[in-house]
Structure formats: C-alpha cells, structure tokens
Amino acid sequence: MNSPVFYDHFERHAHGAGLKGHSTHYCPGCGHGIVHRDLADAIGELGLQDRTVLISPVGCAVFAHYYFDVGNSQAAHGRAPAVALGHKLANPDAIVISYQGDGDLASIGLAETISTAQLGLPITVIFINNAIYGMTGGQCAPTSLIGQKTTTSPAGRDRAMGSPLRVAELIAQLDGPIYVERVALFDPKQRVKARRAIQKALRLQAEGRGYAFIEVLAECPTHLKLTPELAEAWVRDQMVPVFPLGVKKDLTVEPWFHCGPPSYDVEKFLALVGAEPLEPDTEPPVPATSAIGDLSLKFAGAGGDGAQTAALLLTRAAIDAGFDATHIPSYGPESRGGTSYADVHIAAGEVLNPAAPEPDILVAFNAPSLAKFAPMVAPEGTILYDGGVITQLPALPAGCRVIAVPFTEIARGLGRPVAKNMVAIGALQGATGLLPPDRFTITLRHLLKDKPSLLPLNEAAFEAGRRAVCPPSVPT
Amino acid sequence: MSHFTTARPRPFLDPAYCKACLRCVEACAKHCITPGSTLNTITGVAPVELHLEHCTGCALCVQACPEPFGLRLDEGMSHLEGEFRLEDPTKLFGKKRVDVVDAPIEPDEQIPLPGCAPLVLKGAYASAIGAVLAGCRHVFGYPITPSTEGAELMAKLMPELGGTFVQAVSEVAAVNMMYGAGGAGVPAMTFTSSPGFSLMLEGISYMIGAEVPGVFVNFMRGGPGLGNIAPEQSDIKLACRGLGHGNTHALVLAPSTPQEMLDLTLAAFALSFRYRNPVIMLGDGFLGQMTGVVRLPPTLSRPGRPAWAVWGDRSHRHNLISSIHLAETDLEAHNEHLNRKYAAIAKRETRAELFRCDDAEVLVVACNTPARMAKGAVEVARARGLAAGLFRPITLWPFPIDALLPLLPRTRQIIVVEASPGQLEDELRLALSHADRVPPPITHVRRGGGVLPQQTEILAQIAATQEAFA
Numbered sequence: 001m002n003s004p005v006f007y008d009h010f011e012r013h014a015h016g017a018g019l020k021g022h023s024t025h026y027c028p029g030c031g032h033g034i035v036h037r038d039l040a041d042a043i044g045e046l047g048l049q050d051r052t053v054l055i056s057p058v059g060c061a062v063f064a065h066y067y068f069d070v071g072n073s074q075a076a077h078g079r080a081p082a083v084a085l086g087h088k089l090a091n092p093d094a095i096v097i098s099y100q101g102d103g104d105l106a107s108i109g110l111a112e113t114i115s116t117a118q119l120g121l122p123i124t125v126i127f128i129n130n131a132i133y134g135m136t137g138g139q140c141a142p143t144s145l146i147g148q149k150t151t152t153s154p155a156g157r158d159r160a161m162g163s164p165l166r167v168a169e170l171i172a173q174l175d176g177p178i179y180v181e182r183v184a185l186f187d188p189k190q191r192v193k194a195r196r197a198i199q200k201a202l203r204l205q206a207e208g209r210g211y212a213f214i215e216v217l218a219e220c221p222t223h224l225k226l227t228p229e230l231a232e233a234w235v236r237d238q239m240v241p242v243f244p245l246g247v248k249k250d251l252t253v254e255p256w257f258h259c260g261p262p263s264y265d266v267e268k269f270l271a272l273v274g275a276e277p278l279e280p281d282t283e284p285p286v287p288a289t290s291a292i293g294d295l296s297l298k299f300a301g302a303g304g305d306g307a308q309t310a311a312l313l314l315t316r317a318a319i320d321a322g323f324d325a326t327h328i329p330s331y332g333p334e335s336r337g338g339t340s341y342a343d344v345h346i347a348a349g350e351v352l353n354p355a356a357p358e359p360d361i362l363v364a365f366n367a368p369s370l371a372k373f374a375p376m377v378a379p380e381g382t383i384l385y386d387g388g389v390i391t392q393l394p395a396l397p398a399g400c401r402v403i404a405v406p407f408t409e410i411a412r413g414l415g416r417p418v419a420k421n422m423v424a425i426g427a428l429q430g431a432t433g434l435l436p437p438d439r440f441t442i443t444l445r446h447l448l449k450d451k452p453s454l455l456p457l458n459e460a461a462f463e464a465g466r467r468a469v470c471p472p473s474v475p476t
Numbered sequence: 477m478s479h480f481t482t483a484r485p486r487p488f489l490d491p492a493y494c495k496a497c498l499r500c501v502e503a504c505a506k507h508c509i510t511p512g513s514t515l516n517t518i519t520g521v522a523p524v525e526l527h528l529e530h531c532t533g534c535a536l537c538v539q540a541c542p543e544p545f546g547l548r549l550d551e552g553m554s555h556l557e558g559e560f561r562l563e564d565p566t567k568l569f570g571k572k573r574v575d576v577v578d579a580p581i582e583p584d585e586q587i588p589l590p591g592c593a594p595l596v597l598k599g600a601y602a603s604a605i606g607a608v609l610a611g612c613r614h615v616f617g618y619p620i621t622p623s624t625e626g627a628e629l630m631a632k633l634m635p636e637l638g639g640t641f642v643q644a645v646s647e648v649a650a651v652n653m654m655y656g657a658g659g660a661g662v663p664a665m666t667f668t669s670s671p672g673f674s675l676m677l678e679g680i681s682y683m684i685g686a687e688v689p690g691v692f693v694n695f696m697r698g699g700p701g702l703g704n705i706a707p708e709q710s711d712i713k714l715a716c717r718g719l720g721h722g723n724t725h726a727l728v729l730a731p732s733t734p735q736e737m738l739d740l741t742l743a744a745f746a747l748s749f750r751y752r753n754p755v756i757m758l759g760d761g762f763l764g765q766m767t768g769v770v771r772l773p774p775t776l777s778r779p780g781r782p783a784w785a786v787w788g789d790r791s792h793r794h795n796l797i798s799s800i801h802l803a804e805t806d807l808e809a810h811n812e813h814l815n816r817k818y819a820a821i822a823k824r825e826t827r828a829e830l831f832r833c834d835d836a837e838v839l840v841v842a843c844n845t846p847a848r849m850a851k852g853a854v855e856v857a858r859a860r861g862l863a864a865g866l867f868r869p870i871t872l873w874p875f876p877i878d879a880l881l882p883l884l885p886r887t888r889q890i891i892v893v894e895a896s897p898g899q900l901e902d903e904l905r906l907a908l909s910h911a912d913r914v915p916p917p918i919t920h921v922r923r924g925g926g927v928l929p930q931q932t933e934i935l936a937q938i939a940a941t942q943e944a945f946a
Contacts, residue, residue, distance in 0.1 A: 033542020086656020
C-alpha cells in the first residue's frame with residue numbers, strides 16, 4: 001500500500017489523465033520522489049495528516065501538491081519560508097513544511113531562508129540539494145561543485161563563480177534552529193537516516209519545540225547526465241566531501257511557541273485605542289460659533305520648541321468643542337531636528353484644504369521661522385511670535401496684527417522653559433479669542449489624565465500666556 | 477508461497493508505474509530485482525522484474541523507489557498483479573476513507589460597539605485601527621517612511637489582541653507572509669510606501685493569481701528611485717495598471733481624510749475577502765501624517781473561516797492555494813474567471829464623491845490630499861460665482877466612470893489636479909475612452925517631488941477657464 005498521505009489518484013497532475021493519475025512528474029531516479037515518500041510516511045506515522053500545510057517551492061517540486069493529500073500552498077520562487085511563517089502564525093496548530101530546492105532556498109530565497117531560520121518559529125524546512133537547477137534545465141546552482149559543468153558554467157564552475165554554499169552549516173550556526181542535519185539518499189543506510197531525520201524534524205514541530213532544517217543530498221540523473229546508479233555514486237563521491245553528512249545541530253528545547261488566540265474583546269479594543277464610550281443619550285458637541293468658516297494656522301519653530309504639541313492641542317481642543325479640525329506636521333528628517341512646523345485648520349463645517357500655505361495666524365518660536373513664514377500670512381492675519389527670542393524683526397506684511405509675547409521667558413519664570421508652547425497657546429487664545437479658554441483646559445486635563453503631576457505647570461503656562469496679551473482687568 | 481521465510485509483506489510492483497530507474501536493483505541485498513527485458517506497451521520502458529524467492533521483506537527496495545505507486549509492500553494485493561486497470565484505481569485500492577467533509581464556512585460576526593467620543597488620530601493610525609476593527613490580527617511589514625506609524629501602532633496593538641506583527645527581512649518577505657496568512661484565510665495587511673510597494677509587486681501578482689485576500693496600505697512618496705519622503709501620487713499607474721506580471725487588477729481605494737483612512741481600510745478587508753483578491757489603499761504621505769477627527773463604526777468584526785482556506789485541519793485539507801496552471805487551456809480559463817471577477821468589481825464597487833457637481837461647468841478631478849485643496853478651491857470659486865465642482869474618485873481602479881458620465885453634458889472643462897505627472901489624468905482618459913466618450917477639454921494642475929497642488933493655483937486655473945468661456 002502506498003502512504004495514505006499521498007492521494008489515491010493524482011487528480012491535479014494533468015487532470016489525472018492516464019498514467020499521470022498515478023505517476024509523478026519527476027524524471028526516473030530523481031531524489032525528490034524518495035524524499036516525498038519519506039515525508040509522506042513521516043506525516044502519516046506521526047498522525048499529522050489533518051494538521052499539515054505543505055508549502056511547495058518553485059523548482060522541480062513546484063507540483064508537490066499533486067501528490068500530498070494535505071493542505072497545500074504553492075509559493076513564489078524562494079519565498080516558501082515566508083509563506084510558511086504566514087501559515088504558522090495564522091494557525092499555530094498547523095504543521096507547516098517548507099519544501100525547497102537549492103535554487104529556491106539557497107539562491108533567490110536566501111534572505112527568507114536565513115531570516116526565518118533565525119526567527120526559529122517551529123516550522124520544518126526540507127532542502128533538496130542536488131547541486132543543479134532541474135526545472136530550468138541544468139543551470140549552475142549555488143551548491144554546484146567547483147569544476148561542475150552546467151549549462152551556465154559550460155567550462156566548469158570556477159572560483160569566480162563562487163564556491164558551493166554549505167547551507168546546513170550556515171543554518172546551524174544561527175541561534176534560531178534547534179535541529180539541523182544533512183542526509184543523503186545514495187544507499188539504503190543513508191535512506192534510513194534520511195527517513196529518521198525527516199520524521200524527527202516533524203516531531204519537533206508537532207511538539208512546539210522549534211525550527212528544524214533537513215538538507216538532503218539528492219540525485220538529478222537527468223541534468224548530471226548520469227544513470228541513477230552513477231548519480232548516486234556521484235553524490236557519494238563528489239558531493240559528500242564538500243557537503244559532509246551528519247547532525248549539525250541538535251538542541252533540547254522545551255516547547256515555547258505560543259501565539260493567539262485572537263481577541264475581539266470590545267472593552268479591550270476601546271481601551272487600547274483610547275476610545276471612551278458616551279452615555280447613551282449624549283448629544284455631540286456643537287461648535288460655539290459658526291463664525292469660524294475655515295481658519296488656518298501655522299506653528300513654526302525649531303525641533304524641541306513644541307510647535308507640534310501646541311498644534312495638536314489646539315486641534316484636539318477644537319474637535320472636542322465640536323469643530324472639524326486637522327493638523328499636518330512637517331515630517332521626516334526635518335522632524336528630527338532643524339525646523340519643525342505644523343499646519344492646523346479649524347472649521348465649523350468641514351475642513352476643506354488642510355494645508356496652510358497662507359495662514360490666517362502664524363505662531364513663530366524663532367527668527368528663521370518668522371522670516372520664512374511671515375510673508376505668507378494672509379492679509380489682515382495675525383502674527384504671534386516669541387518676543388524674547390526674536391529681537392530682529394524681518395519685514396512683516398502690512399495690515400497684519402503683530403503680537404510679541406516672550407514665550408520662553410515666561411516659561412522659564414515658571415521653572416520649565418519647555419512649557420513655552422503652552423505659553424504660546426495661552427497667548428494665542430488671549431490674542432484671538434479662538435475657542436473659550438476652558439476648552440483648552442478641558443482638553444489638557446483629558447490629555448494628561450494619566451500624568452496629573454504635569455497638569456498644574458501646563459495650566460499655569462497657559463494662563464500666563466493668556467495674561468501676557470490679555471491683562472486680567474480686561475474681560476475676555 | 478510456503479517457501480517464504482517470514483510473514484513480512486513482500487514488494488509488489490505495478491509495471492505501468494515503474495520508470496525503470498533501477499534504484500531498487502542495487503538497493504536489494506539479495507539481488508531479487510533485475511532490470512526488465514520486456515517493454516511495457518503503455519509506458520514504453522522496461523519495468524524491473526521481481527524474483528522474490530530470496531526476499532526477506534526488508535523493504536529497502538521500496539524505500540529506494542521514487543514513485544508513490546511504484547514499488548509498494550504487498551499487503552494482500554498480489555493477486556491483482558496483471559489485472560490492474562488504470563481507469564479504476566478504486567477497484568485496485570478500495571475506496572479510500574473520505575476525510576474531506578464539506579468545509580464549513582464560519583461566518584464573520586459583527587460585534588456591536590458602544591457610541592464613543594470621536595477620536596483625534598493621524599491617518600496612519602486611523603488606518604491601523606480600521607484594520608483592527610475589520611478583524612485583522614496579522615500584520616507584516618518593513619519600516620519605510622512615511623508609513624512607519626502604522627506598523628509601529630500595530631507592533632503595539634497586535635500582541636495585546638492575540639495577534640502578530642512581524643517586521644520582515646524585506647517587503648518581499650512581508651508580502652509572502654501575507655500570502656501565507658491570507659491563504660490560511662485570515663485577514664492580513666501591511667503598511668508600506670512607494671519603494672516598498674515596488675518590492676511587493678511580485679507577491680501581489682501571486683496573490684491575485686492564487687486568489688489570496690490581503691490589504692496593502694501604501695502611503696505614496698516621491699519617486700522614481702529613492703526620490704524623497706514627501707507626498708506624491710505617482711504610484712497610481714503602478715496600482716491601477718502594474719500590479720506585477722500577468723493579468724492583474726485589484727481594487728484601488730484613495731482616501732482623503734483620516735476618517736476615510738479608517739472607513740476605507742475597514743471596507744478594504746471586506747472587499748478583499750468578498751472577491752478573494754488583494755485591495756490596495758493608496759494614501760499620500762500627507763494623509764498618513766494628517767491628524768483629524770475620526771469616529772468609530774458601530775461594530776467590530778470577528779472574521780470567520782472561509783471554506784477555501786488552507787488552514788491545516790481535516791475540513792480544509794483538500795484546499796490548494798496556487799497560481800500555477802500548467803496546461804494552456806487551464807490558465808486561459810483561470811484568466812477568464814479572473815476577468816469575470818474584475819468585471820463584477822467594476823460593476824459593483826466603484827465609488828466617488830461629487831462635491832457641488834450638479835450645475836458645474838468646470839469639473840475639478842482630484843483624489844487623496846490634493847482633492848482637499850481642490851475642494852477648498854471649488855468652495856472659494858463658488859463664493860465668487862464660478863460654477864465649479866469637484867469629482868473625487870474614491871476607487872481609482874475601477875475608475876468610477878458611471879458617476880462621471882452624467883456630469884459631462886454640462887461640463888465645459890475638466891481640470892485634473894494631482895501630485896503626479898498625469899497618472900490620474902491617464903486613468904480618467906482611459907476610462908472615458910473605454911466609455912466611448914469624447915470628453916470636454918482637459919487641462920491640469922500638476923505638481924511633483926513632494927509639492928502638492930495648492931488651492932490658489934487650482935483656483936487660478938478655474939478662474940482662467942471661466943474667463944475663457946466669457
């Protein structure tokens with residue numbers, strides 16, 4: 001009886017017509033067939049048929065799904081380990097096998113091979129090394145031997161074409177894998193070892209212990225242009241000296257891999273994204289005024305001035321008050337030092353254009369920012385700047401309202417120069433009446449609900465900024 | 477058979493399945509197997525011949541045979557030798573236990589969410605939260621500006637929600653992890669930006685070919701090459717016309733607000749599973765960074781398990797995820813199936829926003845962030861008495877031509893506004909051409925390199941057009 005892990009009829013092989021319904025597509029004497037049988041037997045003997053997902057590569061084994069009666073996925077060239085990882089993470093109970101040849105695993109997919117091995121999640125990689133490209137017709141493989149003639153090394157592989165890659169050794173020296181062995185098929189003794197290695201690799205996965213890698217030195221009689229018997233001898237005499245057989249790594253590891261199950265818990269989700277359920281009959285906030293058609297602001301300073309935080313606070317406060325509002329930062333390398341600026345829009349209806357190329361209000365924290373953006377301020381706009389930092393005024397557009405407030409000095413007076421952005425927000429509120437002052441404090445308290453110790457300073461800075469443009473004697 | 481020394485099963489061979497590789501010949505220590513001398517009339521090769529007088533039942537020949545139906549151990553079937561019929565394997569082997577039951581489709585479940593205060597979120601975060609709401613618990617990615625915020629938030633959220641975030645070795649690996657997870661039937665996604673999206677195209681072609689769902693959020697940046705990290709819209713061509721090799725298409729969604737980043741990401745997963753096809757979210761660099769008001773939907777999804785998934789259990793065991801169809805007619809039929817799917821998407825899933833289009837003579841066509849500048853320009857133009865409107869395609873592929881055609885009789889001028897050298901305009905012109913419509917004159921406002929079209933220049937173009945009419 002053939003293994004029950006093979007289909008009774010190879011329906012996917014040319015629709016199972018004629019001989020193809022029970023014959024593989026492999027050439028006579030090919031090592032793939034033997035490894036297929038070993039793998040099928042191992043899956044069957046370990047009782048894993050209903051859990052197995054086999055990833056077939058690009059290469060001669062591309063049609064492994066013709067034969068194996070398990071879940072099958074066929075991957076792009078070299079990407080089988082990444083596909084295998086996707087399957088394992090989707091269903092950690094699945095037994096996932098990445099079955100690959102030397103071109104797939106050791107050439108085009110080397111990055112996926114190494115990174116997946118180093119990750120060490122419990123999957124099984126079966127690597128068929130026959131020192132040649134089979135499917136494309138006998139080209140040089142990363143594992144072809146020095147001197148080996150192939151269609152792309154017609155004079156024999158030489159040093160300039162690189163030396164054969166010893167993959168099992170490469171994988172074994174990584175931290176991720178727990179079991180790495182190189183086996184062969186050239187005589188009955190080797191075939192017994194190969195069967196055992198494949199079975200052990202699968203068992204380690206089934207037990208959740210870790211990543212195992214089995215390199216199989218296999219025969220490609222067709223492209224070696226040898227009879228199967230001579231191909232076996234070639235593997236034994238030519239390949240084995242370059243690719244020594246044996247266990248390269250075998251660690252005893254306790255089962256460690258866990259992931260999931262996925263959670264769809266509503267309360268957990270809301271807490272994670274910071275969403276706060278409303279009382280059932282809560283009416284959405286309504287903008288206090290519709291006078292704000294679409295107001296645009298630009299906050300500009302050096303990195304560390306807090307322009308972004310100030311802009312975000314304003315955005316949030318406006319949204320909390322029922323307005324539509326947007327914030328766009330300058331970003332990228334610029335946001336990691338150098339200038340930093342932010343565009344804010346506030347509208348009673350919908351913010352149409354979120355950019356502020358001609359801001360109604362400019363808040364500038366330093367001289368370069370003021371010089372850069374002041375000329376763009378809309379006619380009859382407002383320019384608010386740190387009067388303590390900026391002492392030399394550039395030419396400012398006529399018709400603008402210009403207000404200097406020493407943000408930094410005031411903040412320093414409160415003991416924390418970094419609070420200058422809150423001083424600026426206070427000054428902005430005081431100078432423009434943009435949103436009632438308590439909207440800012442409500443939002444501020446909300447934002448700092450997990451860091452209440454920071455609240456007094458920020459509130460004080462906000463108030464100090466307001467007072468600097470709006471003395472207490474003048475009603476707000 | 478009384479001369480057999482043990483009761484162990486002996487090898488058995490159906491000659492039609494012997495390829496005469498002779499590996500069994502040298503495997504047998506007792507020289508029981510010899511190269512054949514008679515050609516098999518079906519296969520044209522001479523199968524090996526078994527002489528089992530000295531056979532010990534060691535099975536080493538069986539282990540040497542590369543063919544599943546080649547040498548096997550005879551467990552009571554030797555009487556069938558010579559009588560085997562290719563046409564009827566069940567007669568030979570008996571009817572195999574049928575493990576494959578009709579795969580149950582576990583349906584998606586919608587779990588109600590309470591009404592919540594609006595969130596204030598960056599576009600990239602809004603998209604990530606949209607994915608979480610869609611039930612996505614598998615995120616694969618590679619850091620690239622300006623998309624990293626999405627991945628960073630997912631790296632935080634996924635472990636808390638029993639999900640997985642993997643920072644892959646490359647975008648190439650990331651898309652293939654999506655192929656694996658998507659092939660297992662779970663919602664998977666990535667955040668990327670233009671150069672990373674280029675690297676993912678191979679995998680996207682495989683996903684489309686193998687009908688694997690998955691959502692790609694691409695915050696387009698300046699190109700070609702390394703370009704820069706400022707916003708552009710120059711992957712429109714790639715997403716609409718160039719999703720890897722072969723006959724590929726995917727729904728391309730173009731949000732223009734943080735709210736739409738959430739809403740369309742949420743919709744993208746449903747569409748991706750409905751059609752078993754990837755869905756591409758094209759944002760621009762601005763949109764990922766833009767903070768705005770975002771309201772949560774009324775439900776959170778718990779995804780089910782599709783019948784076609786390669787899950788790794790009995791009921792899904794017969795499934796296959798593959799894009800290979802070796803026979804020419806098979807591949808042709810597969811592509812015809814894909815074409816019918818593309819046609820169904822084009823018929824059912826196009827979306828557009830029409831802003832003040834009803835009596836518009838000048839139609840501005842724009843998407844993503846430039847559409848917001850265009851909206852501002854239209855609003856100002858209207859205030860000045862100019863009959864302008866904005867046609868904003870939300871699906872770029874398929875282009876929402878059916879929503880546009882009724883506007884054309886009144887339209888005297890189309891102005892395409894985009895942060896690319898004409899890629900949106902090409903989509904528009906192609907859609908008009910397929911609809912056999914001669915459009916009104918088309919002009920454009922195009923910026924690039926990270927410079928977005930500004931409201932003032934759009935407005936100036938509208939005004940100039942209107943002057944020309946007068």
